[in-house]
Amino acid sequence: MSNSQFIGQLKQNNIQINNLKDQFYRTEAHMSAHENRLSEKVDDFMEKQNFDLKMHTLNTENPHHVTKEQVGLSNVINEEQATKEDFNIHLDDKKNPHAVTKSQVGLSKVDNVQQAAKIDFDAHDADLDRHITKDERSYWNSSDERSKSFLAEHASNQSNPHKVTAEQVGLGNVDNVKQATKSDFDNHLNDTNVHINKSDRDRWGAAQLSKITKDNGSVLINVSQGVDFQSVAIGQRKTFTFYTAETGINTPPVPTRGMYLYSSSTYGEAIAFGNDGSLWRKSLSSGVWSDWVNYETEQGSIKRLAAHSDNTDIHVTKDDKDKWNTPWNATWNNVSLINGAQQYPNLPFQFSVANNRLELRGSFGSLPVAGTVVAKFAYKASALYDIGAQVVGSYGTARFAYTPDGELRFDGMSVSNSSARVSFNASIPLW
Incomplete structure (x- = not known):
């Protein structure tokens, strides 16, 4: 092939290529436009479907016409139901909420009074002390003559047949004891050994009458387990002797015996002696109680000092000090x-x-x-x-x-x- 033929063929090829490119561009533009239109239609379709689905979802008026049989409630009638709470309230109401009358239950002739129980009626019916027999009635109806005889016998009875008491004749305060003669009474009246004169009475009347011990000389108050000493002391309002248990409230930690010296409801002093030889004191001043204070004896001080001196845990030896x-x-x-x-x-x-x-x-x-x-x-x-x-x-x-x-x-x-x-x-x- 000559050069001119080759060049001509090349031009023809270029023209065909350009034509193909032009067709491709037009086809591509057509497909793009078609794709856009398809997308718009798809979007419109989806939007409509979504709208229809949403409207269906929001429809609460039974769009599928579901029946009560389909949900297992075929026996339920279309009436307003009581709530469980209302039903329980009605169930617990014992005050006749329906206003039932005695006529409605066949008791219209019954009075609203307390009835005797069957057991009470049977007991009364069997009570022979309160009922009489036919023979007893006949006997009493023919007792007129016997009554006259009994009355005559009773009238002549001097043995107190009616059980008259001393109270009934106004002698309820008289004891059935032998009475003193007038001379015995006069001798007693003049006995100055057994009688007191006014000066004796005045002197004894002005004496202290409040006991600080029991009659046998033992302590007066026992402050035992769980008893509050302070409350007891204020409540007595006097001087007294006491015993305290170690398990009492506001008492020394050991059993004690002592005395409380009363001044007033807000002032006082207590002294107590422990069974172990200890000495304790407690004060009430202006209504405020102090704690029990242990007053150490000389013997106790010596023992405590000896125990302290022998305590090697807190003291050092000469060897320790040298070291x-x-x-x-x-x-x-x-x-x-x-x-x-x-x-x-x-x-x-x-x-x-x-x-x-x-x-x-x-x-x-x-x-x-x-x-x-x-x-x-x-x-x-x-x-x-x-x-x-x-x-x-x-x-x-x-x-x-x-x-x-x-x-x-x-x-x-x-x-x-x-x-x-x-x-x-x-x-x-x-x-």
Whole structure:
């Protein structure tokens, strides 16, 4: 093919390509327009469907015509029902809410009075003391003659057949005892040994009448378990002797016997002697009670002083004082290592005890696995004490713990050089 033919064919191809492009663009534009119209119709359709569905959903007027048989209520009538609460109220109403009358229950002739029970009626019917028999009636109807005879006999009876009493004749205060003669009465009246005169009566009438003890001389008031001494003292309004139990209220902590000196309803003093020999005092001043105060005896003071002096928990001995006055005069001792722990020859691991502290210093040559006890001491600590030790020859730290049992435990270390040694310098409190 010559060049001119090739060029002509090329132009023709370009024209066909351009025509195809034009057709493609028109087809693409047509499809895009068609797609837009389809989308609009779909949107309209969906909007209408959603609207119809929404309207159907909001329709509460039974659009499907559901019947009461379909929901299992075929026997229910279309009338207003009472609520459960109304039904329960009516059920519990015992006051005849329906106003039932006695005529409606067939009792129109019954009076509203209390009726005798059947058992009461039977008991009355069988009471022979209140009922008479036919024979008894006949006997009494023929008793006129007998009555006359009985009346004559009764009239002549001088033995008080009616049981007249002294009260009935106005002598209810008279004793049935032998009476003194007039001369005996006069002799008694003139006996000045058994009678008192006015001066005696005045003197005795002005004497103190309030008892502070019982008649036999024992304490007057017993303040027992659960009784309040203060309330008793105010309520008596007088001086009195008392006994108090240790289980009483506002009483000394031991059983006591004592006396309360009354001044007024707001002032008073109480003194009590304990069964254990203690002495107690309590005061009421301006209506305010003090606590019971224990007044110590000389013997009690001596005992308490002796007990205090012998208490080694709060006192120190001369040996203790000498030791604490020279707290730093302690010696260093090598620690006996166990469970594979080794001493570092140039700086051995040592301990010393001074001023109630355990001092540790030195180095380990080697250590076992973490969690191993490397030494045991006779000195106990009050709690677990964590110890951090330096590492020489590497970056890192070593961890130890001193337990309340006096054990030194190796808890591990983190180092960059396995040949590094641990340098120890710790002070552990033993209190």
